[in-house]
Amino acid sequence: MPAEPEPEPADGPRPRWPRTARPRGGRLWQTLVGGAAVLVLLALCGLGTAALVMERNGNPQGTPTQPTGAAPSPSQNDRHELDSRDSDQAPLTAKEVFPTKRLTVADGEMSYSVLKTQSSGSCAVAATEEVADLLVRLGCNQVVRATLRSPDGGYLLTAGLFNLTDVATAQRVRDRVRELLDERQGRFRGMAAGTDTEALTTASSRVGWQTRGHYLAYCVVVRADGDPVGSDDPKAREILVDLIELHLSKGVLERRAAGGSASQPTPDATERD
The missing domain is CATH 1.20.5 (Single alpha-helices involved in coiled-coils or other helix-helix interfaces)
Known part of the structure; x- marks a missing residue:
């Protein structure tokens, strides 16, 4: 409530400032x-x-796994090297993408157990229905993937790289996959790796994917006990970042762009339920 105006003095009005x-x-x-x-x-x-x-300087965001932080922009040389199969002709190998039985994505962190690896010239083996058809139709000629167990043993995952013709095609696949998963017209396929890994083919999963150059990196995560993975599960999100962002993009593909091999030390991720 505004304050009451102070009353004038009883002996007359207040003196005013002189005009001067x-x-x-x-x-x-x-x-x-x-x-x-x-x-x-x-x-x-x-x-x-x-x-x-x-x-002017902002980078367009890729499909989030891309969930937590975006990857730094690759150098111009990196973009050139991985723009297409014309400039990056050597096929991937399982040894390059998953070189050891233990995968450590950061110094001092616990490692993932690599249970099984596979390199195939048929991209359809790693997807179903319309997603598989899309990959084949748009020229995917190779998929290299592995099944791993999380450091704490509570999660199983299948992660890998699809080899597409060029960067534009990879981005087209990335965007179309989002639509197909939303419409439930296919999915990325988990790969069982023996006893106690059946959840990868039967349980509700969380999936992430991301492009770099002419490659599409992806990861499918399930709980080892077969229970559904919640959309806000922080551990599942951490796994997606570890495999897609840190290992496949900043590790395997960065070394490939620089002309190195996966046996060298690593230099100093779109989600869906």
Whole structure:
């Protein structure tokens, strides 16, 4: 509630500032208003410039696994090397993508057990229905995948790389896969690897995928006990980042772009239920 105006003194009205004092006060007020206007104008210009810089420098986001942090933009040389099979002709090998029986994605972290690896010239073996047809129709000529167990033993996963013709085709597959999964017209297929891994072919899963160059990296995660994986399961999300972002993209494909091999040390991920 606004304060009541203070009453005039009983012996007459309050003394007013003499007229001669007003011009100074007026100039001071004009100066303050003018200064504030300049500051506002500068602030608006600054915001506009910042927005322009971000718009020019911002990188388009890929399909999130891409869930947690986006990968840094590859160098121009990297983009050239992995843009197509014309400039990246050597086929992938299981040894390159999954070189050991224990996969450690970060220094000091516990490792994933690699239970089974497979390299196939038929991309349809790693997907079903319309997703499999899409991969074949758009020229996928190879898939290299592996089944792994999480460090704590509570999750099973199948992860791998699809080899497509060029970067534009890989991005087209990435976007179309999202639509097909939403419409339940196919899925990426988990690969069983013996006893106690049947959940990969029967249980509700969480899946992520991401492109880099002419490759599509993906990962299917299930709980080892066969229970459904929740959409907010932090462990499943961590696994997707480990395999898609850190191992396949920043590890295997970064080494390939640099002309290295998977046996060298690693230099210093779209989700769906």
